[in-house]
Amino acid sequence: MAVSVLRRLRSPWPDHRAERLLGAVSLLVGACVIAMIVFVGVRAWPIFEHNGLSWLGPGGTLETQIANMQATSVNPPASAYHLNAWPLVYGTLLTTSIAIVLGTVIAVLSSIFIVELAPARVRKLAIPVIRLLASVPSVVYGLIGVLVLVPFVGNHLVTASEKNSVQDFVELTGAGLGVVVVILTVMITPIMIALICEALMAAPASWREGAVALGLNPLRAVMAVTLRAIRPAIVAAAVLATARALGEAVMIQMVSGGSSYTPNFSHGALIFFYEPLRTLASAIVDYHEGLGAPALRATLYAFGALLLFSAFVLSIAGYLIKLPLRRYQVRG
């Protein structure tokens, strides 16, 4: 009997049944996302209830505020929920925006090289290698950062006089903004290159050929015609890369210095890049051990809620930017 039932299970399903099954699976995914947003929001609510939006602003020392939350372990009074998350918000914005600007420029230029200028053999090798790079786990980058880059910057690039000039407010040990941005850029660029290359290859060759026939040299033709046509794909790649950079936690926790300092450009451009920081995601890793304290738990959920909200805003912004660019779009 069992054999005949198994055979029946393997026989093709009627359309209406397959349709319902697939529909149920996709509804389930949607329900999971909504449940997650609601759960994180509810858990984070005490923080916004006690602090309002001044939670996002500057004030006090974050480490002290976190230590107070841990000290009031079981039944925290309202005062224990006090926190000013600005150093983390600033750190997140700073690292993400610098890495995205650098990454986009590098990705666009190298994609043009790979698709339009490189010999076919190089292209065949480069694209799979870049896809592989895009999937390297971030903790591997973090290890290289903490064992190689941070000591190198700390012992060879940061000078004694630079350290002395800011010694009263911040320590320059090598771990900091510069190393974070370099590794973050290396992490997100391969994804962007892979997406932009695909779009470049999908752009109709006849458009570029037409431009060349009108007298533009090949590189100008790519810049003027093909690149314009794939702008939606560039935006899509940047949005995806921003999402990865925003949520990056472990690598940043390892190489950012572990201090909620806000890097200050007035100290000088070089020093600015040596200054330590924390991001929202890396703070969750740093303090996840204190989840037992209710105030700290709500705070970490609030960091998570802010990251979720940013991801939401980001995808809407990406969609709105792409709308006017769609006229000549190839894909994206």
Place this chain on the structure above:
Amino acid sequence: MNRNRRLTRFSIAMAAVGVLGVAAAPTTALATPTISISGATASYPLVSLLAAKYVKLKPHSVKFKITQGGAQIGINDVAASRVSVGDVSRDPLPTDPKGLVFYPVAKYGICVVTNSANTLSNLTPSQVVSIFTGKTRNWSQVPGATASGTIDLISRTSVAGVLTSFQTLLLEGKKVTEPLAHERPSEGLLRAEVEGDPNAIGFLSNYQAGLGKLNSVSYNGEACNRSTVQAGQYAGIARFYEVTRGPAQGFVASFISWITKSAAARKIISSQWVPVT
């Protein structure tokens, strides 16, 4: 698809689940009991040695699952019954959850450490306070230091019991200055940071400080090592505790009483740390 077929499929699925359930039940009933432990990274080396010896002496009586994370994690985990024992490297605090029982198992010293290239031999209590609260910022202001330039303060994240004890015992209750000091989540990472940075200063339990490649600084003329802790001369003496929710019972109670009473456990504790009695 008719109703009968659906019923058949459903009953077969239910039967499969039932068989799995029945098969799983006896294995859990016969398994060796497990003592799960989480908490202080400072006491981790000691607790692993003790657990290994206990398993060797009493084979098949009990298994261990030991994780680290920080004293506060040990407290939180044991209070929520996520583990059977919490490791804590600081004294009980009034803010700890109610109903926890602290069993002292060993004494240890908290040492101030610098990079091995900085052969600073001694710090007075006021110098330690001044350095760790960020008032003294340059090695040139510290007599005896062979490093030059800015002092790099390396501290621990606020879940660390060693940080709490360090602040109570050696900083006169003052706090390590933040956000100036860089925070590290474990003893091992703090150690790696001080080893790699000639200007660094931090604090470690005497076991980690004695592993070499670091300069352990005397406090008020007393070296920080096992023998000064045992003699009670060193100021920064803290305790490791095993913490249970309510009094320890059954195989957990046997393990803790073995730690505090047996000669074998005493020998392990005396190798790097100091027995409590």
